[in-house]
Amino acid sequence: MRILINTTNFAAHFDREVKxxxxxxxxxxxxxxxxxxxxxxxxSEFFEELEQDLISSGHFKTHLTLDKxxxxxxxxxxxxxxxxxVCDRSLEDFDESIDLKERLILKYSDHDEELGDEIELIRHETxxxxxxxxxxxxIALALPMKKLHPRFRSDETEDEYEEDEEGILVYQSQDQDTDSDDTESEEVDPRWEALQKLKGKQ
Structure with missing residues (x-):
């Protein structure tokens, strides 16, 4: 799948002689x-010439091997x-590290066609x-879905952990020791208490 860039005719723009x-x-x-x-x-000129608004700037190196x-x-x-x-939460600019390896296969054919993420057909006369x-x-596909400044990421992890905890239903077997601390019974999860009431238990 290719990323859709916000431009009316990316193909025509890309064919232009852009330095x-x-x-x-x-x-x-x-x-x-x-x-x-x-x-x-x-x-940064690389991203500027592509006329897209996903990535504002950058500096990177690409090592490419081509087997013909x-x-x-x-x-x-x-x-x-x-x-x-640009941070989705604060709209601050920040730098995101990239380190990725990808493979692409271009097969000779009588027409141009994209067959998948890794395979494309190109004309014999190309x-x-x-x-x-x-x-x-x-690069675009490797970016996180939610773009957060590094100072927000620990908070985001904690928020996600709390959300996961809210979805956990704790079950206590009746066979367990009834001599446990009384304070535990006083701090029963209200959701668990409601389930107990549905079963006719107080």
Whole structure:
């Protein structure tokens, strides 16, 4: 699944000769059947040129190995760095670390088609590919669903733990020792007490 970017015609925009993105062009026409290695260093202009509002800035490096054969290209991405996000709670800017590895298979065909998250078809006559779109997609998909500034994350974990606790129903067997501390009976969960009443017990 590819990320939908807020632009009216991303494909047309992406085909334009944009200086910040042309460095991600890879000429595949005439490549021999062997492995190739590419390294890219990206800054905030990468995200600016993509005209999206998910990521505001960033700096990262991409190490790409491309294995070419007569029928396909296998691309292995190793992306490390950080990207700038906006906190969903406070609207503050903060940096999110990224460290991910992804694989993409481009198979030669008579037409272009996306078959899944890892496989795409490209035409036999394709001269070059631009990997900027793939890099952005991998980064975007790796981001947390809820974007929180690091100072809020411990609070968020505690809130989630409390929510989980509220869903726990504690059961006490009648066979257990009845000589337990009387104070425990005084602090019975009201939800448990209500269930007891439904059973005709006080």
């Amino acid at each position: 910040a993105l042309t460095q991600y062009d890879i000429d595949i026409y005439g490549l021999k059947d062997k492995q190739y290695v590419y390294d890219f260093e990206s800054g 054969s007569a029928t396909m290209l296998i691309l292995n991405f190793d992306i490390q760095g950080e990207v700038g996000l 001269v070059r590919i631009n990997v900027a779109r793939y890099i952005f997609d991998y």
